[in-house]
Amino acid sequence: MQHDISQNTQGINAITKIRIIFSYHSLFRIKFCNFAVHFSIDTTNTKIPQAMISTLINHRTIRKYKSTPIAPELLTELLEASCRASNTGNMQTYSIIVSTDTEKKKALAPFHFNQAMTTQAPVVLTFCVDFNRFNQWCLLRKAEPGYGNFLSFSSGLIDTIIAAQNFCIAAESKGLGICYLGTTTYTADKIIEQLSLPNYVVPVTTITVGYADEEPAQEDRLPLEGIVHYESYKDYTAATIEKIYAEKEAIAKHKQFIAENSKETLAQVFTDIRYTKANNEHFSKVLLDVLKKQGFWD
Ligand SMILES: Cc1cc2nc3c(=O)[nH]c(=O)nc-3n(C[C@H](O)[C@H](O)[C@H](O)COP(=O)(O)O)c2cc1C
Numbered sequence: 001m002q003h004d005i006s007q008n009t010q011g012i013n014a015i016t017k018i019r020i021i022f023s024y025h026s027l028f029r030i031k032f033c034n035f036a037v038h039f040s041i042d043t044t045n046t047k048i049p050q051a052m053i054s055t056l057i058n059h060r061t062i063r064k065y066k067s068t069p070i071a072p073e074l075l076t077e078l079l080e081a082s083c084r085a086s087n088t089g090n091m092q093t094y095s096i097i098v099s100t101d102t103e104k105k106k107a108l109a110p111f112h113f114n115q116a117m118t119t120q121a122p123v124v125l126t127f128c129v130d131f132n133r134f135n136q137w138c139l140l141r142k143a144e145p146g147y148g149n150f151l152s153f154s155s156g157l158i159d160t161i162i163a164a165q166n167f168c169i170a171a172e173s174k175g176l177g178i179c180y181l182g183t184t185t186y187t188a189d190k191i192i193e194q195l196s197l198p199n200y201v202v203p204v205t206t207i208t209v210g211y212a213d214e215e216p217a218q219e220d221r222l223p224l225e226g227i228v229h230y231e232s233y234k235d236y237t238a239a240t241i242e243k244i245y246a247e248k249e250a251i252a253k254h255k256q257f258i259a260e261n262s263k264e265t266l267a268q269v270f271t272d273i274r275y276t277k278a279n280n281e282h283f284s285k286v287l288l289d290v291l292k293k294q295g296f297w298d
Contacts, residue, residue: 055173060218062177065121065210069100074174075123078209082167087159093152094160095130096167097195097203098123107194111187112206117179121208126184126191127164129156131200131296153202153296160204168207177212180205186283188290199295220248 079096087093099105100123108126109118118124131147138145146152168178184191184206191203226244236244248254249266257269271277291297 052169052173055169058218059172060177060216061179062210062212062214062216063115063117063179064212064214065117065177065208066213067122068211069122070176070210078167078170078174078176081170082163085159085162085166087162088155091134092159093129093131093134093147093156094163095128095133095201096163097126097128099126100124108191108206111190111194112181112183113186115181115183117208118181118206121179121210123209125164125167125207125209126195126203127160127205127207128197128201128203129153129160131156132198135200147200148295148298150291150296153291157204164205164207167209171209175211176209179208181208185287187286189286189293192290192294197294199293202290202294202296220251222248 075098079098082096083092099108102119105119105121105124108124109115112118131145131152135145135147164180168180171178182205184203188203191197192201195203197203222244226240245266254266254269258264258266261269261273263269263272288297
């Protein structure tokens with residue numbers, strides 16, 4: 001369902017805005033839970049500033065790109081926005097490898113199962129969990145790092161993905177298109193070699209970015225009531241599952257997937273074709289071996 005967002009206006013009234021500006025410096029002394037009361041935000045007005053929301057709501061993955069390059073200053077601005085994301089302890093335990101060179105992108109392509117975006121996009125970014133830099137800083141400063149474990153990888157993974165998504169939103173807000181490549185974790189061992197990643201560095205996602213050369217229809221999403229639980233988790237029943245997935249199952253393209261793959265249901269297209277147990281187990285082993293080799297499984 002498309003939302004008409006163009007009519008919306010700002011949800012904080014003018015007086016409130018002025019109060020916020022004048023009170024900004026005292027904000028840090030105010031308990032966050034008092035925020036709405038203190039600034040008298042009109043919480044009944046759910047209309048909010050639209051530029052960013054509209055970028056988010058209009059998101060589509062872009063898989064075809066024009067050859068137009070991304071200006072270096074714009075790329076730097078997007079990377080700045082990416083690295084401004086919240087992150088665990090402000091340690092910034094990630095690195096971003098930027099590939100713009102045609103030959104370097106070609107070399108990466110097989111590790112992304114030769115998906116055309118890898119060579120067609122002007123910029124390919126490999127986002128890596130990186131404790132190598134932080135460990136080196138600790139050792140240089142007489143501090144003993146204790147990050148060769150799964151918990152550290154996991155916090156690095158969260159931070160890396162948040163930074164990646166910040167990049168995507170920033171890029172889309174500037175009129176660029178992006179595509180994530182999930183193949184990164186499938187072939188992390190090969191990408192490590194290709195990009196000369198040292199111990200404590202693991203590639204976790206790749207983003208292709210460039211100016212769109214297609215206008216894809218927007219993909220479906222599950223209805224919000226199927227995803228959001230208020231106060232506590234409400235487990236699903238067969239009836240609620242039926243309801244939540246009804247719209248997805250009714251989409252003509254999805255019915256076509258079922259027919260083309262000689263399956264009975266859309267769920268079977270996922271379990272038997274797209275994300276199979278055998279593949280999941282195989283690539284889990286690849287990733288676990290990578291974590292061990294790179295030092296995250298002491
Ligand atoms: C972690 C992750 C990995 C993905 N990997 C791929 C990929 O390898 N190839 C691809 O074409 N799309 C990939 N996608 C894009 C998804 O297919 C896409 O986001 C999803 O179908 C919903 O479509 P939308 O982004 O246009 O709304 C990936 C997305 C995510 C978040």
